[in-house]
Amino acid sequence: MEEEFEISDGKLHAKRLGRELVMQFLFQCDVAREEFRQSRWESFMLQAAQTHALRDNRYARKGREYAEKLLNGIRERQAEIDAAILAHAENWEWDRLAVVDRNVMRVAVFEMLCMPEVPPVVSINEAVEIARDYSGEKAGNFINGVLNGIKDTLSRPARKAVKEL
Numbered sequence: 065m066e067e068e069f070e071i072s073d074g075k076l077h078a079k080r081l082g083r084e085l086v087m088q089f090l091f092q093c094d095v096a097r098e099e100f101r102q103s104r105w106e107s108f109m110l111q112a113a114q115t116h117a118l119r120d121n122r123y124a125r126k127g128r129e130y131a132e133k134l135l136n137g138i139r140e141r142q143a144e145i146d147a148a149i150l151a152h153a154e155n156w157e158w159d160r161l162a163v164v165d166r167n168v169m170r171v172a173v174f175e176m177l178c179m180p181e182v183p184p185v186v187s188i189n190e191a192v193e194i195a196r197d198y199s200g201e202k203a204g205n206f207i208n209g210v211l212n213g214i215k216d217t218l219s220r221p222a223r224k225a226v227k228e229l
Contacts, residue, residue, distance in 0.1 A: 078123055079182075082130030083171050083190055085112060087198070089135065090167040100139050105132075138174045145173045152213035153206075164199045165207055172211050176218060180226035184215040 089108045093100060109128065118124040138145060149169050150158060158166070172191035176184045188211045196204040220226050 078126035079130050080190060080194075081123070081127030082132075082134060084194060085109070085127065085131040086134045086138070086171055087164070087167045087194060088112070089131075090138070090170060091163055094163045094167065100135070105135065134171055134174060137178050138170050141174065141178065142170070145170050145177070148173050148177070148214050149210060152210045162199060162203060165195060165203050168195045168199070168203075169207055169210060172207075173214055176211070176214060180220060183225050184218060184220070184222045188212065188215060 085108075089105060092108065093104070098104065112118065113124070118127075146158070146166075149161075149166065150156070153161065168191050171194075172187040175182045175187040179187075188208060191211055192204040192208050195207045215222055
């Protein structure tokens with residue numbers, strides 16, 4: 065049985081849509097204890113399009129493109145991303161982190177580590193908002209603390225996009 069989520073706001077920008085889709089997909093994989101498979105992603109996207117009435121338009125295409133960029137990057141660097149989260153989630157074991165929260169953080173940490181065109185504070189703000197929509201106010205505060213700790217270790221500006229690192 066797969067969990068279903070709703071996209072939190074029908075007026076989201078494409079990157080936010082991509083972030084939410086990836087978080088939802090990673091959540092489903094975690095709950096089902098399954099590794100990524102392209103066929104599972106395709107099935108998820110078909111379900112998401114139907115469930116959320118995503119039309120085949122520029123917005124949905126851009127959201128999916130961003131989601132796929134995030135998903136592929138997270139898959140490639142998951143061990144590094146998870147280690148960064150654990151290093152800054154003081155006194156928390158991986159299994160004690162809420163599944164939604166850890167997947168929200170995975171998306172944000174990947175952006176902070178690997179997508180210089182996204183300012184770290186944007187990644188943090190988006191993660192906090194998504195967490196508040198899907199997990200709760202306290203989760204947003206916890207995620208904000210963890211991600212701010214990671215942001216402080218970066219060697220790039222927190223509030224500016226960078227064309228190249």
